[in-house]
Amino acid sequence: MTRARFRWIAAAAVVALGLAGCNGPSIGSREPSESGAANPFSTDVSGALKTSGFNPSDEVGQSRADYAAAQLDGVSVTMDKTNFDPQKFAAQAASGQTPDLLQMDRAVVATLASKDLIIPLDQCYEAFGVEPREQYYPSLIDDVSYQGKIYGIPQFFQANALLANKRVLDEAGVAAADLDTSKPEEIVATAEKLYQEKGGNPSVIGFDGDLPGSSAMWFKVFGGAAYDETGKPTLDRPENVRALTWMKELMDAQGGYAKVKSFKDSMDVFGAGNQYVKDQVAVQTWAQWYPNVLADYKDEVSLEAVPIKDASGTPIAMAGGTAFAIPKAAKNPSAACAWAIKATSSEAWMAAADARIETVEKNKKLFTGLMTGSPVADQQIKDKYVKPTGNAEFDQVIETYYAVLSNPVTSGSSPVGQTVQQDLTNAVTVALTGEKTPEQALADAQASSLRAWDQVAK
């Protein structure tokens, strides 16, 4: 039953429509295309290509876009540079006017895949001779896979690490070696030692675990996870409960979550008065891009990076990021595939690194690395451009962020990923504010996520 026909029936007999059973074959609908023996993606591309969500706002993005465009003769590229908006995409999909290529958060890929709104890209990789688990970090391929097929081409992998303020640590007599996340009880004690307050409000945060945003990462540290291999939510695992209990202890040792959060919200994170310049934090959890921000104030900060380790003491690398995907209704999927493969190739990333170095040298700044999502490109860039900066502390920070990439960990992939993330964030918040116990909070979150899962699974 087409939407147009339904509109007339609905106007005339809504109730009858609600009771009628009509499961006949759809007429004029957009049937899923079956992939036959031939590869649906061609390397001989031409025509118009519309992208959406990719914004080449800096030299890294622009150089990659330029490289991809130069490789694709005969393809004219039009870019919608606004962020991916699911509401806009739903309207585009309903009208059959989707772009050819989307850039979106990796957490959204499985949701769209489960709704059959984007197409598998295994044959896209194959057409260009790319082995996805070699060219990209395997954990990132896992992040964009659904039911055994790959639906995205990932980019960027800026893993988290602990970024310590050496001045505050030295003042409290704490060494970076004390920041061992494989011993979480000691972290709480260290946080309490580093924490300071004035007038009943925090003046120095001892240990900021970036909660609730990085909760899933802390679940991994404790051996837990937000979903299983199939994407089914597993929020109420005992390991997750232990992790959340630890998070609550960590916050309570530092004046409570509410005060810590309010203090963090008031920080000038990107400016000259940032929390590392003003010594408002001792240790924070940051992705690799943040040292690049602090590099502008290299003479005013004193840093040391420490890997985040799991329970076995192994450093782990976990991060969100984006990926390219091709809508089912894309008019030029071959060109979309070609563009995305080229824009995330080692050559494109090297062009981006060249452009970044040019900017860094022109502005006399530090090059803090470029974490591309491709181990091949990362190594090439590191070999060519990561050299001593003259600032030993920043050299140590850069080296640490590169070192953790040797053990990438997947965030997981689920058709109800966004709902799970929402429920997880809610659970962490209500547990940290004391509204519910960690166990109850995660149990409620699991129930909510399972309801969404059951909707998808039926």
Added chain:
Amino acid sequence: MAATNLGVGAPPRAAGGVGSVFRRRRRGRRPKEPYNKREALAGYLFILPWLIGFGLFTVISMTYSFGLSFTDYDLSTDVITPVGTENYRLLVDDPKVLTSLGNTFVYAVLAVPLELALALVLALLLQGARRGAGFFRVVYYLPKMTPAVATASVFLLLLNGNTGAINWFLGLFGIQGPQWLVDPAWVKPSIVIMGLWGVAGSMVILLAALQNVPRELYEAASTDGASKWSQFWRLTLPLISPTLFFLVIVNTIASLQIFDQAYLLFYRDGNSNAPDAALFFGVYLYQAAFQQFNFGLAAAMAWLLFVIILAITAVQIKLGDKLVYYEGGDRR
């Protein structure tokens, strides 16, 4: 509430004819209006553009969405599968629906009286202004013109529990301000405070109503020795009660559909930074549609909210008949 007799006499009744709204009604029947076909046709022609737009963009959309609420719509294949009342059953089984409705009601109960009270205070101040009245009207209306995103960004700073200006101001009086954006008990009041920023719309309407109150009534009241408060309570409020009634209805409907402020304050990063206290029905509906892509369920939620708003509005109208004073005699 009826106006107290202040010795002025009943409102004058016009002679009959076209101004028949002042004609005494016959017992048990509404007075008949003479029907002028030409005038009626002209009226309909004037409102025709609106009618067309209403039909195209509202009636058809509402009918379609009602039908959609009984289906499972597959966006990728454009196939609609009727599922009967399954979506409505899911709403009944989902505890978050009750949570979000509860949050929405509490917000409406807090927001509507506060916003109207503040709007009325501002309107009274503006009415009393002589010099610079135009300037003050502009200044009071300016906040309404601020984009919602900018307002939310500012309020994130103002409502900060440690360093925000609101708690700093409370601190001047020795009051320890709460953690507005984190403490579940204060999440909804924080959104109400942000909503007060946009009361200028109601203020303008109330100002017009205040300016329509006949001056001679106040003069007569003063002559009779009525105090300012007595004049306000027994003259002003009854005579602007139809406008207040209208604003109560409109603001209640708007409050029950709250989305912008809650989304911008707590869901801006794609994740909630507050507990379930910040989950409003409009936000949950949005998540059902554009996170889960479950349009049938989202349509069912929309219609549930519609029915609830309809019921509340019906109750308000029933109460309004008893409490609102209409000039020109009884309404019935």
